[in-house]
Amino acid sequence: MKAQKRTLSDSESESDARASTPKPIKKARKSTQAPGTPHHTAEELSQLSHQELIQHILSLQSRLDAANSSTTPTSKSAAPSSSELSKELLAKKVTQLRDLMERQIRKSMTWKPSCKTGGATFSQDFLVPAEEVVRTVFRGVVSEKDEKKGWKLRKFGVEEFEKAVDEEIVGSTRYASLYLKGDVTVRYSAENGIMKCSGRYGLM
Numbered sequence: 001m002k003a004q005k006r007t008l009s010d011s012e013s014e015s016d017a018r019a020s021t022p023k024p025i026k027k028a029r030k031s032t033q034a035p036g037t038p039h040h041t042a043e044e045l046s047q048l049s050h051q052e053l054i055q056h057i058l059s060l061q062s063r064l065d066a067a068n069s070s071t072t073p074t075s076k077s078a079a080p081s082s083s084e085l086s087k088e089l090l091a092k093k094v095t096q097l098r099d100l101m102e103r104q105i106r107k108s109m110t111w112k113p114s115c116k117t118g119g120a121t122f123s124q125d126f127l128v129p130a131e132e133v134v135r136t137v138f139r140g141v142v143s144e145k146d147e148k149k150g151w152k153l154r155k156f157g158v159e160e161f162e163k164a165v166d167e168e169i170v171g172s173t174r175y176a177s178l179y180l181k182g183d184v185t186v187r188y189s190a191e192n193g194i195m196k197c198s199g200r201y202g203l204m
Contacts, residue, residue: 050104054125058192085130093133100126101137101197102167109171109178109201118181118202129193138164138186151188151195158184161199171201179204 045053085093101124108122128134135147141160161184162168171178184199 051125054127054194057127058194085132090130090132090136093130094136097126097128097133097137098165098167102165102169105169105197106171109169111173111178115173115178115202118200120178120201121198122201123196123198126195126197127193128188128195131188131190134188134195140164151186151190154186155183156186158182161186176203178202 104124104126105122108124109120112120114120131151134151135142138154138156139147141156141164142154156164158180161180169180178201181200181202184197187196188194
């Protein structure tokens with residue numbers, strides 16, 4: 001009987017020892033991919049539309065800004081000011097923006113039944129980090145006094161808009177040409193550097 005008691009006591013001690021021994025904590029595996037960050041191959045990017053590319057770039061910028069602010073809380077990410085652009089760089093960016101505006105708006109002017117009445121619509125976004133580039137593009141059709149009103153919302157007649165772009169914008173179909181109609185609305189947000197151009201087009 002004594003031997004049995006000792007055996008029982010020994011087994012209880014071993015059980016208590018196992019229970020009191022802390023289990024090793026498994027470290028969570030760190031993910032190398034930021035949640036919600038889309039990953040595209042070069043082929044996939046080439047198939048994205050202009051609008052989708054703009055959204056993709058904005059998404060990457062916002063994530064980069066968030067990462068920078070978390071590592072350097074005192075630093076502020078801001079769009080380049082006009083003083084940071086040299087005359088040569090400003091002239092280059094203005095030319096690039098004008099070419100892109102003409103090309104993208106023209107491509108968006110596709111045939112629709114509403115073209116017959118001049119009611120077809122277009123809307124295109126352009127990434128322009130520096131506001132001075134926008135001001136320079138439209139400087140020939142906006143007075144210095146009006147420039148101070150900002151760029152949240154502006155409307156231009158067809159002739160004014162095409163003068164700013166420095167080229168007539170004409171879409172083409174198989175049997176006819178398409179032209180801008182009425183006013184073209186221009187919105188610019190300095191916060192995200194997006195300029196939106198929208199308006200109507202149709203047959204002559």
